[in-house]
Amino acid sequence: MTSERKQREEGNQFLPKFDTTGLITAIAQDSRSGAILMVAFMDAEALARTRETGLAHFHSRSRGRLWMKGETSGHVLRVEAILVDCDQDALVLQVEPAGPACHTGAANCFYRRLEGEELTRID
Template sequence: MTEASTADRELGSTFLPRFDAQGLLIAIAVDSATKDILMVAYMDAEALQKTRETGLAHFHSRSRGKLWLKGETSGHFLRVQEIRVDCDQDALELVVTPEGPACHTGARSCFYRRLDGESLSRIEG
């Protein structure tokens, strides 16, 4: 199979995901109702396939080196409503309906702190 051209990938209508050298691409989970970014993770081909098959967000755990179904232990699944693809197809936006907190800390979003000078402040609400 030949490599897709830049024009095919950027302007065409065929899904041609561009995985990095480790076989991963970035996946950004966004709340379908609030549009808040909930989390950023990585997907390999298997995670992408499982997500598309089941409608539940699957990722590749870099620390464990294996497939990870978001919510498999917590019950806080991310139901995928839509998958958006960036211009060069190396990042995905997962528009999701969260079933509970997205962050493993229990926060609604993994982005629950802001940088204030050299310290972190928790974002309320």
């Protein structure tokens, strides 16, 4: 194991491992219920803005820019804690949502279950 890998996996220094496109996976989890609300991506700027403001910011791949969750709807995600996985290439944002997390108006983005070849609503 290289010293960089050892430091990343066992050390106490925050060394986020962005992918080749400069992104890291970020999972938003309701801090009270434990429900997974959404999965998005952060670049270094989104991570920095999230840490500075306490509000979840992401990199929108479709818009090609930084966006704050709830910037138009008001349904912001207040970040209470950031958990970092073992090799620092994924984050869990434990959040307090101010309304539905999904752009469809559903409480979270995981409102359907795959049953055979069909999707069934579960919310």
